[in-house]
Amino acid sequence: MSDISASEYINQQNALEDEAREIMPWNPSHCTYVDGGLRQPVFACLSCGEIGVCYSCSIQCHANCELIELFTKRAFTCDCGTERQLAKPKKDNEYWCQLRKNTTQDIPSLSNSYGPNFKGYFCDCHKQYDPESDSTMIQCALGLECNEDWYHCACIVQTQNQIEEGEKPSNPTEQSLPLGFPSLESFDAFICWKCASRYKSVFRDLLAHSRSQDLIAHKIKHSSPASEKSEPNTGNSVDGLRKRKYDMENDESFSLMLLPGYKSVLLEIKAELEKTSKLYLFMDDIAPFLTEDEPVYVPPEDSDDDASTYELGTQALSSTVDRDVAAVGLRAMDGIKQKLSEFLQPFADSGQIVKEEDIRNFFKLQNKE
Known part of the structure; x- marks a missing residue:
């Protein structure tokens, strides 16, 4: 890390915090298990036995697990802390769900439906989704047979050999669609x-x-x-x-x-x-x-009062923040913000440069406390 001023350090930290909040804008404080079946964002946790967990539990309970974002599922009840969960993400923790604080596993919902998505596989091609290389995917709106599966647009048309060599998409905004696929609009x-x-x-x-x-x-x-x-x-x-x-x-x-x-x-x-x-x-x-509007459960939004300048821990100066790092950061202690501000204030007042050694010493002090 090159030497930077205190104000530059704080600006970089705030930028990372804003990026984390764009990735995960909601307050992860409520497990939806107690609400029963909802249409809600669901994350498959492969580490805990191919269960589905709600947004908040994906952060508070399964941030260090192998998670796959499934987006919305209809009438789904969170599996976190239930008998479907094979193990605690943190073996030394007494709670099965960190939000419900249950020391014994709860009864899982009998109405949940599980398809290949919960094993990390999508579409009729039964492949894992790769956001870096896969084509556009669309979700089945009915989902009563396929469990609201997601399908590659390319697989839908390739099944019937509809792609023609040299055919160009008519809409330049849909270059990612396979040839022969109807406009998304x-x-x-x-x-x-x-x-x-x-x-x-x-x-x-x-x-x-x-x-x-x-x-x-x-x-x-x-x-x-x-x-x-x-x-x-x-x-x-x-x-x-x-x-x-x-x-x-x-x-x-x-x-x-x-x-x-x-x-x-x-x-x-x-x-x-x-x-x-x-x-x-x-x-x-x-x-x-x-025929009816189907509301999607959305967790409460994070407020500015919940913000922490040091929510991302030792990843503060990282150039990018993926979802797992953001999840860990959102669980950091809010008190560190005040401690960091107090530590940097003398540097800011005097215009003194903050060195890497200074930041490392600050981290070491926090670890000892």
Whole structure:
């Protein structure tokens, strides 16, 4: 570390703190286990037995574990500190969950659903996600068969050999999409072929409905290697409706992409249906989230009062902060901020240069206390 002034040191520290808060903007003080099943951000902890933990527990209890961010999962209850957890992240700690302070393991939720994502695998290709090299991924909005899996856009179109050599994306903002994939702006929700196949009769009725042209943006086939490109909705032609119904009846497997505003259209369709029809019962009992707004639990935001100039510990002058380092930093003692300010004040008052030896001595003193 080169010699810097006290003000420069504090400015660098504050910059790192701001970066950590951008990565993790919420106050990690509440375990959602006590709230039951929520649609919430979930992190898979591979170190503790392929469990799913909430945002706060990912920081307070599993910061040193192998975590994989799964983003939102529907009706999920935090597994931290339950009987699904194979071991304590800190063996010398008396608590299974550092937030609930439970000395014995709690009963896990019986309603949680676990797919390959909780083992670190995604998409039909069953590979681990690599944010540095993987293509854009989209999540299945239905998720009743695939457990809300994430799919590579490239895998969706490559399944049906839709990519053509030399084809260029029409939108320069979507260069990361594979050739042949519809514009992300053209649809609002994706339903994978696995979920559509599970409820084949329901989607057969939906695709044959007279309002389907107001609902379906694209249909991507998966059964035939020589299938055509994704089919945009072009109108309410009788031939088109018959073809869609024929495809479903003949076990053709495909994914659907729904137009923006699909929830209101589904509500209007539902209002016209008999309450005993399969399609009505599906929207009312099995997948009500397709027609209703589904709130996502968000932890309370961090306030300025919770800030600590020295939240990142000995990583203070690091040029980058990854999530694990930020998590450890957010758990640092707030009292160090005051001690550091008192230590640096004489340097700031006199304009004296802060040397690496000075900072190291400060750290050593903290370790002895």
